[in-house]
Amino acid sequence: MARIALVTGGIGGIGTAICTRLAKDGCSVVANHHPSESDAAEEWKKARASEGFDIATIAADVSSFEDATRMITEISEQYGPVDVLVNCAGITRDKTFKKMEAAQWQAVINVNLNSVFNVTRPVWEGMLERGFGRIINISSVNGQRGQFGQANYSAAKAGMHGFTMALAQEGASKGVTVNTISPGYVETAMTLAMDDAVRNSIIGGIPMRRMAQPDEIAAAIAFLASDQAAYVTGANLPVNGGLFMH
Ligand code: CAA
Numbered sequence: 001m002a003r004i005a006l007v008t009g010g011i012g013g014i015g016t017a018i019c020t021r022l023a024k025d026g027c028s029v030v031a032n033h034h035p036s037e038s039d040a041a042e043e044w045k046k047a048r049a050s051e052g053f054d055i056a057t058i059a060a061d062v063s064s065f066e067d068a069t070r071m072i073t074e075i076s077e078q079y080g081p082v083d084v085l086v087n088c089a090g091i092t093r094d095k096t097f098k099k100m101e102a103a104q105w106q107a108v109i110n111v112n113l114n115s116v117f118n119v120t121r122p123v124w125e126g127m128l129e130r131g132f133g134r135i136i137n138i139s140s141v142n143g144q145r146g147q148f149g150q151a152n153y154s155a156a157k158a159g160m161h162g163f164t165m166a167l168a169q170e171g172a173s174k175g176v177t178v179n180t181i182s183p184g185y186v187e188t189a190m191t192l193a194m195d196d197a198v199r200n201s202i203i204g205g206i207p208m209r210r211m212a213q214p215d216e217i218a219a220a221i222a223f224l225a226s227d228q229a230a231y232v233t234g235a236n237l238p239v240n241g242g243l244f245m246h
Pocket of ligand 1: 185202
């Protein structure tokens with residue numbers, strides 16, 4: 001039977017590449033999107049179908065525990081229990097800290113970090129009971145090294161890997177692995193939203209002198225989701241063109 005994979009933020013730039021890659025690898029994929037994006041999700045589903053992918057979509061605000069729990073219940077009833085969870089939903093509210101408002105801090109912590117609890121918690125016990133699971137948290141190079149103008153985002157992304165390391169220890173003896181991927185700058189709407197001068201200066205500082213393509217991130221997720229990665233847990237795999245090494 002095909003494994004069920006849920007990708008939060010699944011219709012976004014990196015999310016789309018993850019969904020199609022996991023589908024190619026034989027998973028039955030469900031792409032989560034925010035309830036406000038239902039029209040976009042319909043279009044997205046048609047676009048994927050025209051490429052030959054049958055990917056389900058489901059609306060839920062992952063920053064709400066109640067809505068995330070409802071989503072997991074619906075997926076279990078319609079498709080079966082989630083075997084592979086990719087926590088990919090994320091937003092930016094970049095501001096120098098002296099200008100950052102509480103709402104910008106809270107939005108980023110709620111969507112990028114609290115969502116990881118909200119979605120992982122309702123799938124976790126089932127994975128332990130079935131003796132198989134893959135949790136993959138999409139963090140960022142900026143969670144590893146910090147970034148000017150991203151105190152909120154860097155805090156949330158660093159927090160994701162703390163969660164990974166703790167939970168990996170709870171899943172290790174039960175066949176459930178928990179890992180982090182830390183992408184560098186990837187060609188998506190999120191990085192396009194940056195000012196041109198800022199973006200060009202960032203690219204100039206990347207040893208590979210280019211951003212990543214979303215497929216290059218998805219390839220790393222495909223590995224961690226696979227049976228071959230059974231002994232990898234609690235890891236933080238950077239995919240950043242050499243931008244940060246440690
Ligand atoms: N280091 C040191 N100083 C810097 C700096 C840096 N990296 N960047 C800007 N500054 C300086 C500016 O030169 C300016 O100095 P002066 O006041 O002396 O002139 C000062 O900081 C303030 O700059 P701004 O007036 O431009 O401040 P702002 O609040 O309007 O904008 C910002 C700040 C929006 C955060 C802008 O700097 C920015 O967009 N930075 C990039 C943030 C970034 O990398 N975001 C990543 C988005 S993609 C993503 O997050 C995906 C992922 O995981 C990688």
